[in-house]
Amino acid sequence: xxxxxxxxxxxxxxxxxxRITALLESEGAxxxxxxxYGPMTGGYSRLMARFDASFTSDGxxxxxxxxxxxxxxxxxxxIETDRSQEFSVIKSVSEHLNxxxxxxxxxxxxxxxxxxxxxxxxxxxxTLPWIEKNGVSDLHIKLAELAGAMHTIPxxxxxxxxxxxxxxxxxxxxxHMWRKTGMDHAEHLPIFRYVAAWLDKNRPPSVPVSLVxxxxxxxxxxxxxxxxxVVIDFELATIGDPREDLGYFKAYAQAAPPDLIEEDPEAFLxxxxxxxxxxxxxxxxxxxxxxxxxxxxxxxxxIANAGSSMAKGETASTNIAFNLDNLLFGQAAWMTATxxxxxxxxGEVY
Amino acid sequence: MLTQPTTDxxxxxxxxxxxxxxxxxxxxxxxxxxxxxxxxxLRRLSRRTAAEINWMIEEIERINDAIxxxxxxxxxxxxxxxxxxxSDASGALGxxxxxxxxxxxxxxxxxxxxxxxDRISKEQEILGxxxxxxxx
Numbered sequence: 263x264x265x266x267x268x269x270x271x272x273x274x275x276x277x278x279x280x281r282i283t284a285l286l287e288s289e290g291a292x293x294x295x296x297x298x299y300g301p302m303t304g305g306y307s308r309l310m311a312r313f314d315a316s317f318t319s320d321g322x323x324x325x326x327x328x329x330x331x332x333x334x335x336x337x338x339x340x341i342e343t344d345r346s347q348e349f350s351v352i353k354s355v356s357e358h359l360n361x362x363x364x365x366x367x368x369x370x371x372x373x374x375x376x377x378x379x380x381x382x383x384x385x386x387x388x389t390l391p392w393i394e395k396n397g398v399s400d401l402h403i404k405l406a407e408l409a410g411a412m413h414t415i416p417x418x419x420x421x422x423x424x425x426x427x428x429x430x431x432x433x434x435x436x437x438h439m440w441r442k443t444g445m446d447h448a449e450h451l452p453i454f455r456y457v458a459a460w461l462d463k464n465r466p467p468s469v470p471v472s473l474v475x476x477x478x479x480x481x482x483x484x485x486x487x488x489x490x491x492v493v494i495d496f497e498l499a500t501i502g503d504p505r506e507d508l509g510y511f512k513a514y515a516q517a518a519p520p521d522l523i524e525e526d527p528e529a530f531l532x533x534x535x536x537x538x539x540x541x542x543x544x545x546x547x548x549x550x551x552x553x554x555x556x557x558x559x560x561x562x563x564x565i566a567n568a569g570s571s572m573a574k575g576e577t578a579s580t581n582i583a584f585n586l587d588n589l590l591f592g593q594a595a596w597m598t599a600t601x602x603x604x605x606x607x608x609g610e611v612y
Numbered sequence: 613m614l615t616q617p618t619t620d621x622x623x624x625x626x627x628x629x630x631x632x633x634x635x636x637x638x639x640x641x642x643x644x645x646x647x648x649x650x651x652x653x654l655r656r657l658s659r660r661t662a663a664e665i666n667w668m669i670e671e672i673e674r675i676n677d678a679i680x681x682x683x684x685x686x687x688x689x690x691x692x693x694x695x696x697x698x699s700d701a702s703g704a705l706g707x708x709x710x711x712x713x714x715x716x717x718x719x720x721x722x723x724x725x726x727x728x729x730d731r732i733s734k735e736q737e738i739l740g741x742x743x744x745x746x747x748x
Contacts, residue, residue, distance in 0.1 A: 303642060456725065580653065593732055
């Protein structure tokens with residue numbers, strides 16, 4: 263079980279090279295040398311560190327920079343996810359997407375001190391600073407291509423362990439989660455109940471299920487040397503309605519602009535429809551606004567659950583309280599979105 | 613007890629000192645991110661603590677009036693008791709929202725939605741400017 267000691271270890275360059283070496287050895291690597299270990303910022307829900315390593319694996323000598331992603335101490339995480347599942351998702355999507363390859367897994371934390379995985383480091387820049395320097399350029403088209411590529415990965419190539427819609431219908435599951443979160447939180451949340459009822463009344467036409475990233479935002483994208491988008495952090499991935507990712511992207515962009523989709527919505531949607539084969543009825547600006555609300559509940563429910571635990575005295579951290587406040591921003595955005603859709607639909611469903 | 617300066621003013625002073633005195637001397641990146649979060653939280657708590665009991669009581673009464681729920685006499689003004697009453701009223705409001713949608717009662721939906729928009733207006737007052745400290 264990970265405890266606060268794991269945090270100290272993951273931030274301690276004098277301890278970690280030996281632990282990483284033990285992990286690599288357990289995976290059959292030899293001639294291992296680990297150096298330049300240092301904690302990284304930017305890991306929102308997990309502990310992150312960067313290091314250089316050389317080793318021989320399967321008879322091949324390798325040298326490079328890597329990233330270690332580990333679980334924070336129990337009760338300190340704002341979201342609870344599984345490193346083994348994240349590792350298997352990255353393994354299965356990396357042939358389809360521009361994402362750093364997953365290399366090693368310490369599922370139980372026996373070597374690292376906390377469940378952790380090692381991925382390759384990518385020489386790329388965070389998206390928002392890149393945009394500040396270079397402008398938006400054609401990133402909205404590249405975003406459509408990235409989303410399209412992710413949403414057309416054959417389901418059978420994804421890990422069996424990925425959660426599927428329990429009801430068989432992703433919208434029903436998500437709407438249920440809205441309602442349940444509103445009722446199960448440490449205090450009743452009537453805005454969540456309103457949103458659930460509204461989403462249920464205004465369902466758009468369905469599309470086939472696919473991989474859904476669930477935290478598809480500029481915070482989880484980098485821009486590489488070729489100006490291409492790199493997507494990272496699959497810890498919340500499930501099988502669901504792919505349009506949840508488009509809605510989530512727009513929701514996040516409201517808090518951290520710019521919204522790349524809004525640069526040219528028609529060009530974005532046209533390219534996305536071309537790749538996925540979805541119709542204009544299935545994917546259009548109104549449907550994206552619907553999913554702007556629906557698509558955030560996965561992350562929102564995790565934040566609310568952590569807040570409930572803190573309210574009950576089961577855990578406490580500044581990060582949990584800070585993120586809970588973000589729900590206040592969300593509530594305003596969701597109600598505004600339902601108002602916009604009401605006006606556009608004039609009482610009609612899609 | 614000493615009531616002056618009030619809690620909201622003290623929280624604001626702590627936030628200002630953390631920003632002006634502590635933050636410049638910190639070089640550790642995770643600690644800088646944490647200080648940024650603490651600064652925002654303290655400023656929001658300052659705005660919230662000055663008025664939250666009154667805001668909750670006023671909203672409980674508005675909810676009760678809108679959904680035909682009895683306004684009971686208050687025996688305690690402890691924060692935990694008022695927060696509990698506020699949650700109960702919020703649950704009753706949620707039930708009324710579900711019922712209005714189930715019955716297709718658009719007039720009722722519109723009236724209940726106004727209550728939610730009033731709540732959001734107060735929340736925005738507490739929130740102030742959002743800065744997602746710690747996200748890339």
